[in-house]
Amino acid sequence: MRIAFHGKGGAGKTTTTAGFVEYAAKLYPFVLAVDADLNSHLKDSLGFVGDRVELAKSFDEIMSYLRGARVDIGDRPMIATIPPSMKSRFVRPTADDALVRNYSLISGNVGLLTVGGYERNDVSSTCFHEKLKSLMAVFHHMLDDDSHIVVVDTIAGTDNISTSLSFAFDLNVFVVEPTAKSIQVYRDYAELVPQYADRLFVIGNKVADERDVEFIKERVPAECFLGAIPLSSSLKRFEQGDSEGIAKFRSEQAAVFSKISEVLRGKKRDWTQYLSLLRQTYKWDCDRWYSGFYKSDLAEGIDDGFSYEAAAGLKNETAAAGMGV
Numbered sequence: 001m002r003i004a005f006h007g008k009g010g011a012g013k014t015t016t017t018a019g020f021v022e023y024a025a026k027l028y029p030f031v032l033a034v035d036a037d038l039n040s041h042l043k044d045s046l047g048f049v050g051d052r053v054e055l056a057k058s059f060d061e062i063m064s065y066l067r068g069a070r071v072d073i074g075d076r077p078m079i080a081t082i083p084p085s086m087k088s089r090f091v092r093p094t095a096d097d098a099l100v101r102n103y104s105l106i107s108g109n110v111g112l113l114t115v116g117g118y119e120r121n122d123v124s125s126t127c128f129h130e131k132l133k134s135l136m137a138v139f140h141h142m143l144d145d146d147s148h149i150v151v152v153d154t155i156a157g158t159d160n161i162s163t164s165l166s167f168a169f170d171l172n173v174f175v176v177e178p179t180a181k182s183i184q185v186y187r188d189y190a191e192l193v194p195q196y197a198d199r200l201f202v203i204g205n206k207v208a209d210e211r212d213v214e215f216i217k218e219r220v221p222a223e224c225f226l227g228a229i230p231l232s233s234s235l236k237r238f239e240q241g242d243s244e245g246i247a248k249f250r251s252e253q254a255a256v257f258s259k260i261s262e263v264l265r266g267k268k269r270d271w272t273q274y275l276s277l278l279r280q281t282y283k284w285d286c287d288r289w290y291s292g293f294y295k296s297d298l299a300e301g302i303d304d305g306f307s308y309e310a311a312a313g314l315k316n317e318t319a320a321a322g323m324g325v
């Protein structure tokens with residue numbers, strides 16, 4: 001299952017994602033963490049060292065890997081929202097998956113995939129959605145179930161809803177500070193995608209007292225509110241160099257994480273709905289831009305017989321040959 005943390009800039013998305021990754025690492029055999037923010041800070045928050053190739057820099061290679069042995073599209077290019085075929089390669093969020101092994105930084109039972117941000121030659125030319133394309137394709141080829149966990153740190157605001165990541169996550173958790181502006185970002189999101197209301201939740205962060213908690217509770221539906229994490233002096237001490245502070249802060253986050261985990265356990269992905277949304281998005285992408293751009297009908301021939309449930313019964317091809325990483 002996939003959980004993404006959203007919220008206003010500075011609300012505590014990365015801090016919360018890192019805490020939840022560590023929490024989940026005690027419950028699951030493997031956790032795949034994803035830094036999908038333009039400014040990548042999750043690695044530092046997790047205390048990981050080293051580097052891996054950023055997903056955004058490897059779009060062609062990743063698409064070629066995911067293409068596998070599919071024949072339905074001939075030699076036409078694959079764009080980020082292409083629905084898989086039964087002959088595609090798939091991704092599983094496990095330690096032995098070829099794509100995970102090649103692109104993630106691994107520490108213990110946690111792997112971290114990083115999308116990556118702008119570079120000099122992006123100035124005045126590239127938008128962040130371009131960078132997210134590899135990640136979208138990875139999610140649309142991922143055969144995860146409730147024995148798996150993927151935890152995503154996102155870019156501030158409501159940006160995700162304009163990409164196919166809008167339907168890629170089973171839980172979208174908004175991290176809100178006890179301020180009207182912070183809560184407004186959640187409200188904007190809720191208003192824009194009422195169709196995904198059942199996967200939208202809120203947690204308070206940096207709450208100083210009961211009054212702060214009430215401030216949030218009065219402004220979000222009761223069934224969406226999963227609790228609040230205190231404004232922690234332990235975290236500040238940790239960031240000032242006191243290594244003990246982090247354990248105390250993790251214990252302050254634990255009650256909320258337990259609630260999130262409980263909600264996650266009650267979720268089942270509707271693969272049929274997922275595929276239908278993906279097919280619709282792909283068709284729009286082809287009609288509005290890509291078929292014209294490539295001067296070829298990219299929607300032609302797509303494998304209509306594909307289903308995620310059937311694909312999940314297939315054995316994944318693990319050969320990483322040719323990935324060159």
Ligand SMILES: Nc1ncnc2c1ncn2[C@@H]1O[C@H](COP(=O)(O)OP(=O)(O)OP(=O)(O)O)[C@@H](O)[C@H]1O
Nearest residue numbers: 009010011012013014015156206229230231232235
């Ligand atoms: N519960 C908390 N108590 C005290 N400080 C916190 C808490 N949560 C986060 N912070 C602090 O708030 C700041 C912003 O947190 P963080 O970087 O996690 O936010 P973010 O939402 O990921 O920001 P951005 O939008 O820039 O990605 C950091 O200095 C962090 O240490």
Ligand SMILES: [Mg+2]
Nearest residue numbers: 013014037041
């Ligand atoms: Mg952040």
